[in-house]
Amino acid sequence: MNNSTRDIDALIEMMSKLPGLGPRSARRAVLHLIRKRALQLTPLADLMQTVAVTARECVRCGNIGTTDVCDICLSNKRATGEICVVEDVADLWAMERTNVFKGRYHVLGGTLSALDSVGPEDLRIPMLESRIENEGITEVILAVSATIDGQTTAHYIADQLEGRVKLTTLAQGVPIGGELDYLDDGTISAALNARKEI
């Protein structure tokens, strides 16, 4: 590779740093885009330009949208009183895809982590507390990961909010379609302890 392909090399380099892509898949993606440059590369570049300008975090819940307060926070079809606390916007999107939860969200922006020195002030925890005061929240659903950091964060938030709202967490158990044989012991124990009468 040399001077006249500098931009193409730079594009491959940038693409290869995206999560989920490596040098090989970045080269394939860039070649694909160059072959369909009128149909795909130009529209993709335009769309990225637009999103770079319009995308912003919701000042209330931390969701990503194109308005200062996101549509979920603004919607009057959403149950007031319920807040689902998630670690990340990706988790919020995952919850939304199920179409089950009808309340609003609060995106923490990570988990507490002593190792990476992430404290409560680095997450959106103070903002959560002020929302509970101001929005008449009655239930906080802690939908954080079942990892050590996730659970530490959930415990911390539960400690802070105790007595002020009803606190719930997602049920743990066998995933739909999950085969017992492939599940870890912790999940099986949790499912057994939380067994239900049929």
Add this chain to the structure above:
Amino acid sequence: MNNSTRDIDALIEMMSKLPGLGPRSARRAVLHLIRKRALQLTPLADLMQTVAVTARECVRCGNIGTTDVCDICLSNKRATGEICVVEDVADLWAMERTNVFKGRYHVLGGTLSALDSVGPEDLRIPMLESRIENEGITEVILAVSATIDGQTTAHYIADQLEGRVKLTTLAQGVPIGGELDYLDDGTISAALNARKEI
């Protein structure tokens, strides 16, 4: 998702159609880009815009670059007389990374395929023949895939060029670092047949 996130959704949708990415990894990549929009999303969009305008196929060999005739074809450090025939620009790039081949290339743009009705006129085969006439080529290295379509293409080209130039092909055998136990029978047979005295 709804109206105000339309552009973000469209961006995820477009990204998810790139080779090597699916809906999940596209969502992750887009979230990552939005979080670093000043540092990554805007520069990436700009670079894509530039490449969309400047990228073109070399009129001589089919390589992708930013000039009508690519740097490899223009370079006077390249051995004239040798042409390495590859299926695809990705294969050319792979050959270039080894820094071993010092001649020029010819990108076919695919393989002959009865199933997908790709004939010689759909590939850059006639152009290869005229290059051999005009550029004083003495050796053609057929570096096509060891697949059925690749080998059919190699046979066809060999038939066309027989007697006009020296025709060679890449050696087949055990890959460097390859464990016999994991190799297919065809590769082992080929390596055994082509065994060399040490």
